[in-house]
Amino acid sequence: MNIIIAGCGKVGSTLAATLNEEGHDITLIDQRAEILEQVCNDIDVMGVVGNAGSYTIQEEAGVENADLFIAVTNYDELNLLCCVMAKKGRNLNTIARVRNPIYKREAGFIKDAIGLSMIINPEFTAAMEIARLLRFPSASKIDTFAKGKAELLQYVINADSPLINLQIAHLTKQVTTEFLICAIERGEEVIIPDGNAVLRENDKIYIVGTPENTTKLFRKIGAQRKPVKRTMIAGGSTIGYYLSKQLLEMGIETTIIEKNKERCEELSSLLPKANIVFADATEQDLLIEEGLDDADAFVSLTNMDEENIMLSMYAQNVTKDIKLITKVKRSTFDNIIDSLPLGSIISPKLITSYTIIRYVRSLQNSMGSNVETLYRIVNDKAEALEFKVCDNCKVINIPLIDLPTKDNLLICCINRNGKIIIPRGNDMLHPGDTVIVVTSNRGLDDIEDILK
Structure with missing residues (x-):
């Protein structure tokens, strides 16, 4: 897609880099010539110097041929003006970052009045993520799929955990609850595990299951923390x-x-x-x-x-025994920060970027992509994707054990008419299912892309 991004601050530059990696054509607009030049050179995208609220500047950036306009400057009103000008009678998808709490109460009205595709409020989105973590304090990160019916939890195995040196297959037999460990982060290594993988101290493991079953799992392994009061x-x-x-x-x-x-x-x-x-x-x-x-x-x-x-x-x-949540804006020292006892780390910049990226993926559905939801996990080294399974798809009605899937890829959850299934080898995908796939491969746009 042709995407124009107004504003090359932390969010704009992160968005531009990520969307450029995914094969989109990106043009950045910013009034700060030196910063714009540096960002464009670093990530190899086009740049236009000027006020993004000016239609002349937007025309120079190629708005007439754009599929999506994203306004993430530091000023709410300018972001809204940018989107109004970009649409200018065209059926262009537009996203505006709006941070002022006053506008939060009127977000629905503004969205409808201007015809925005999305209003993103970084602070409110970050607060929602923190509140979700406080509802389930045992996890250090929580993402949701299947309209909240399935969760992807991150959990760090501490020194006194009964999971240390335990094989995943043995854990599955010991704990009768339906769940799946779909990824392990061990230092710099990313592991998409099978049943033979052995868990180690300090591993960050990613667990898929329903909220009820993940709660039962944490209770059975003695990892459930007391509720936050x-x-x-x-x-x-x-x-x-x-x-x-x-x-x-x-x-x-x-x-x-x-x-x-x-x-x-x-x-x-x-x-x-x-x-x-x-x-x-x-x-x-x-x-x-x-x-x-x-x-x-x-x-x-x-x-x-x-x-x-x-x-x-x-x-x-x-x-x-306290649940810690730490806001970190910069990502310069990620490796050092990850090694510190900071609990769950929240970055409004990344939350905003990933929220917009998920929208871009869903927008691609009308352009040939079947990605319903996307999360970047394991320090951005892997993806958890939710695909829609269509009629006549090459993956339907074949036992999963017989599917020739790519390496470093795991089918970890099936949503069938609202029922969450943690799949085993004999399970099959049916038309209408949505399926969650975790992989370190990039660029998957369709469920058939999981095949070799």
């Missing part, structure tokens, strides 16, 4: 506001520590049931005074990565 949040940012609102609705006691007095007053008005503390979260004694050692979860959401990392490490040191 009290949460402490460092930083009263927009994400902190959205998250607190959701947690309070879930009945979870919430404390926000914010060092800006005006923001504290604003949060007190917006969240009357939350405990708002005017203080600097980096003051260690204060965290203890405000009940850190009694909290079930600690979420660091300040505007500085370094502060978030330090705060999470301190919280881990104070109380070992």
Whole structure:
């Protein structure tokens, strides 16, 4: 597809790089000539210098031949204007990043009035992901498939886990619950395992199953953590506001520590049931005074990565059995960050990028792709894809054990009329099924692409 991206900041450049790798034709628009030139040279895409809200600039970028226009500049109003101008009587798909909470309440109206394909709010999307992790604190990451009927969980095997040195086939026999370990991250290595794979300490394993069955699995292996009843949040940012609102609705006691007095007053008005503390979260004694050692979860959401990392490490040191969630904006030191005890790491930039990429994949459905859902997993080294199985497809009515699938690929879940099936060798795919595939191969657009 021909895709124009307005804004080459963190989200825009990440989007451009990923979509370019997937074979799309990308053109970036930005007013900052030096930054635009650097990004375009780094990822080998086209660039146009100028105000993306100008139709003349959009024409220079090739809007007349574009399939999709994505506006992710730092200004909500400019993003909306870009999309209005890009459509200009054309049936062009448009996506706008809109961050202001005021617009969040009117998102549906704005989307319909302007004719947007999608409004993406990074802070709200990040807050939803954090809330999902706090609902199931045993997992360090959760993605959903089949309209929420199936989950893909990431779990780190710690030093006292009964899974250490256990063969996957033996685990499956011991635990009668339906689940599948579909990927293992071991250091820099990515393993798409079979039943003979042996689990090791510090492995990050990816588990597919229904929410009910994954809960049973964690209970049976002694990995289920106590429910989160009290949460402490460092930083009263927009994400902190959205998250607190959701947690309070879930009945979870919430404390926000914010060092800006005006923001504290604003949060007190917006969240009357939350405990708002005017203080600097980096003051260690204060965290203890405000009940850190009694909290079930600690979420660091300040505007500085370094502060978030330090705060999470301190919280881990104070109380070992606490659910940690750490916001990290930059990805410069991914390997080092992954090795630190930071719990679940949240990156609004990546969440936004992957949400838009999933939409692009679904848009391709009308252009020959059958990808329903896509998640990047194992530090972006593998993909979990949900495909629609069509009539007359080459993979139907053949036992999975007889399908000549590509290496490093696993069929790990079948959704048949709302029933979730964890497949075995004799199961077969039927027309109308959706199927979840995990693979380290790239560029799969159709279920038949899983074949050699």
